[in-house]
Amino acid sequence: MANNSRGLTRTLAWAGVLLTGSLLVGSWLTTAGTSWAASSPTQSTTTRGDAERGRTLFNGRGICFYCHGKDGHPDQRPQLSRETTEVIVRLAPNPPDLRDPRSLKLKNDRERFRAIREGHPGTGMLPDTTLTDDEIADTLAYLATLRASERNRR
Numbered sequence: 001m002a003n004n005s006r007g008l009t010r011t012l013a014w015a016g017v018l019l020t021g022s023l024l025v026g027s028w029l030t031t032a033g034t035s036w037a038a039s040s041p042t043q044s045t046t047t048r049g050d051a052e053r054g055r056t057l058f059n060g061r062g063i064c065f066y067c068h069g070k071d072g073h074p075d076q077r078p079q080l081s082r083e084t085t086e087v088i089v090r091l092a093p094n095p096p097d098l099r100d101p102r103s104l105k106l107k108n109d110r111e112r113f114r115a116i117r118e119g120h121p122g123t124g125m126l127p128d129t130t131l132t133d134d135e136i137a138d139t140l141a142y143l144a145t146l147r148a149s150e151r152n153r154r
């Protein structure tokens with residue numbers, strides 16, 4: 001009898017583990033299912049990106065304009081605190097003119113994505129850990145319009 005009840009307890013314990021386990025797996029599958037479904041449309045923005053959103057990020061939260069200038073105009077850098085300006089001035093080489101395709105080194109968006117996410121060691125191009133992948137895609141779409149606008153002016 002004692003044995004049996006211990007056996008029952010163990011069975012119940014296992015049932016609990018299994019139940020919890022299957023609930024966890026179940027909810028994980030559900031979450032995975034929804035996020036997969038939800039990420040499909042986002043996936044297409046990842047390749048295209050929204051240039052207007054990218055522009056807002058570039059001139060705002062992405063702080064790209066600190067170094068590359070507002071709308072990519074190197075002569076239109078914002079008024080920053082003296083400390084920040086000193087740090088930026090010390091960073092070499094100078095931030096490139098992102099509107100001038102001929103002066104740019106990176107050849108495709110994969111390289112640019114990496115440069116933005118991981119930074120370029122030893123330069124002022126610091127890694128960005130705050131933008132999401134989609135936000136970087138938006139920024140890349142915006143950078144493409146900058147390069148195109150410079151070409152059109154020639």
Ligand code: HEC
Binds near residue numbers: 107115123
């Ligand atoms: C603190 C200054 C600074 C900030 C902030 C900054 N950059 Fe840069 N960026 C640089 C410098 C300096 C380089 C040149 C690095 C090199 O030549 O190795 C560079 C290079 C780049 C390049 C590569 C250009 C090429 O040669 O093809 C891209 C693209 C770029 N930046 C985009 C961005 C974007 C987008 C942001 C915002 C998310 C940003 N940068 C923020 C300083 C900065």
